[in-house]
Amino acid sequence: MASETIYSGLIATSTSLTQINIFNGFITVENGKIKQIGTTSELNQLRHSNRLNGYNIVQLHPGQFLMPGLVDCHTHAPQFPNIGLGLDRPLLEWLDKYTFPLEKKYSDTQFAAEVYNKVVRRLLNNGTTTACYFGSLSLEGTLELVQSVIAHRQRALVGKVSMNRHNDAGYYNTTETEIKEVEIFVRKVLEAKNDLVQPAITPRFAVSCDEELMTYLSKIAQKYDCMIQSHISENKGEIQYVLETNPDSQSYSEVYDKSNILNNKCIMAHAVHLSSQEMALLSRRGVSVAHCAASNTRLMSGLCPLRRILASGINVGLGTDVSGGDSASILDAMRRAMDVSQHLQLQGQADAAISWREAFYLATLGGAKALSLADKIGSFEVGKEFDALLINVYKDGGPIDCHDYSVDTTETEVGESMLQKFIYLGDDRNIEKVYIKGVEVKHSL
Numbered sequence: 001m002a003s004e005t006i007y008s009g010l011i012a013t014s015t016s017l018t019q020i021n022i023f024n025g026f027i028t029v030e031n032g033k034i035k036q037i038g039t040t041s042e043l044n045q046l047r048h049s050n051r052l053n054g055y056n057i058v059q060l061h062p063g064q065f066l067m068p069g070l071v072d073c074h075t076h077a078p079q080f081p082n083i084g085l086g087l088d089r090p091l092l093e094w095l096d097k098y099t100f101p102l103e104k105k106y107s108d109t110q111f112a113a114e115v116y117n118k119v120v121r122r123l124l125n126n127g128t129t130t131a132c133y134f135g136s137l138s139l140e141g142t143l144e145l146v147q148s149v150i151a152h153r154q155r156a157l158v159g160k161v162s163m164n165r166h167n168d169a170g171y172y173n174t175t176e177t178e179i180k181e182v183e184i185f186v187r188k189v190l191e192a193k194n195d196l197v198q199p200a201i202t203p204r205f206a207v208s209c210d211e212e213l214m215t216y217l218s219k220i221a222q223k224y225d226c227m228i229q230s231h232i233s234e235n236k237g238e239i240q241y242v243l244e245t246n247p248d249s250q251s252y253s254e255v256y257d258k259s260n261i262l263n264n265k266c267i268m269a270h271a272v273h274l275s276s277q278e279m280a281l282l283s284r285r286g287v288s289v290a291h292c293a294a295s296n297t298r299l300m301s302g303l304c305p306l307r308r309i310l311a312s313g314i315n316v317g318l319g320t321d322v323s324g325g326d327s328a329s330i331l332d333a334m335r336r337a338m339d340v341s342q343h344l345q346l347q348g349q350a351d352a353a354i355s356w357r358e359a360f361y362l363a364t365l366g367g368a369k370a371l372s373l374a375d376k377i378g379s380f381e382v383g384k385e386f387d388a389l390l391i392n393v394y395k396d397g398g399p400i401d402c403h404d405y406s407v408d409t410t411e412t413e414v415g416e417s418m419l420q421k422f423i424y425l426g427d428d429r430n431i432e433k434v435y436i437k438g439v440e441v442k443h444s445l
């Protein structure tokens with residue numbers, strides 16, 4: 001492929017929570033970066049002045065459009081063998097009964113490599129160009145996840161999970177081992193010098209980590225300028241346990257704040273039951289939230305008040321949260337987020353429902369912001385890296401039929417209808433091509 005490529009056709013990109021720019025035009029990509037964006041008439045002028053010689057041109061057909069790649073802000077790679085299973089218990093029982101026994105197996109690096117290759121391919125197939133992964137407690141096992149991500153050229157944050165509190169499965173380390181292994185993990189990922197992959201500091205949650213460990217982890221994060229990922233306020237039983245084991249703190253958020261992990265490079269999954277004061281604290285600290293509607297429902301954790309979180313000024317992205325969540329697809333996460341928000345509105349919370357436009361933002365630019373990657377990805381802007389999906393809305397054999405009926409009159413209306421159909425009905429069959437930093441990465445599973 002020529003190093004300079006022009007993509008020409010219908011283009012959709014978020015510019016803010018409520019605004020989407022949909023237009024017929026072109027994007028020029030050079031060495032993986034967006035060099036120029038313009039309209040069809042500007043492209044025609046370039047054509048006539050012979051300034052496109054040497055460019056590789058990808059011409060989209062009617063029914064196709066280009067959009068930014070999907071961002072999964074929270075998923076657990078080692079839990080994929082359990083996807084769709086064991087969703088009959090609340091969080092803490094579910095972890096003990098199904099999740100920790102599976103995650104323990106990842107010290108077997110061959111098992112880890114086999115699972116992780118399938119996971120990364122599954123996500124790419126579903127259009128997830130950036131994933132923020134929890135690995136397992138195993139250093140070597142989680143390095144296999146890093147290898148899979150690098151091999152398949154996915155953009156990713158990867159965390160070796162930290163846990164030092166006792167559980168029945170015996171799935172935890174001493175504080176000393178944790179601190180040592182996390183630093184080794186961070187260094188090994190940085191030594192790989194892969195510009196798509198970065199380490200994330202990953203205290204599992206305050207049920208599994210004490211204040212001492214989390215304070216050490218916050219120092220490692222600071223030293224290497226890493227993102228921190230964890231879980232907060234997912235389930236009422238979890239919150240009660242955290243408050244009982246941390247009697248000096250008034251709230252779950254305060255436990256984390258005392259360990260210095262709440263900052264603008266921290267992303268917390270769930271945030272279902274935060275008080276207004278806690279939301280204000282997270283907002284002040286610049287913490288982002290990964291909204292995981294599927295697992296909040298499947299584990300019966302609660303209906304997350306997404307609109308209130310957004311209104312408090314917190315950056316929000318979407319997470320599939322496999323295997324508490326039962327789908328690896330961010331398209332599914334968009335629909336689940338819309339559903340839960342509509343249910344809250346049906347229950348009387350005014351303005352709780354989020355629109356498809358907002359869901360599109362959360363799945364792309366919102367996710368990029370939440371992972372501190374918005375300078376690179378999340379939308380089409382000159383200077384950003386080209387992480388993109390080529391969508392064929394009416395793909396033969398796909399889930400969306402083309403009917404000879406439309407009320408659309410303008411180009412924008414036609415484009416918005418195509419995007420809406422994809423958001424509400426589409427699946428991986430509609431995602432014809434996946435590009436990460438300008439390189440095509442979708443291969444059949």
Ligand SMILES: O=c1[nH]c(=O)c2nc[nH]c2[nH]1
Nearest residue numbers: 076204205231295321324
């Ligand atoms: O949905 C979840 N999945 C997990 O693996 C987990 N660990 C702590 N809290 C969690 N929540």
Ligand SMILES: [Zn+2]
Nearest residue numbers: 076231269321
């Ligand atoms: Zn999770």
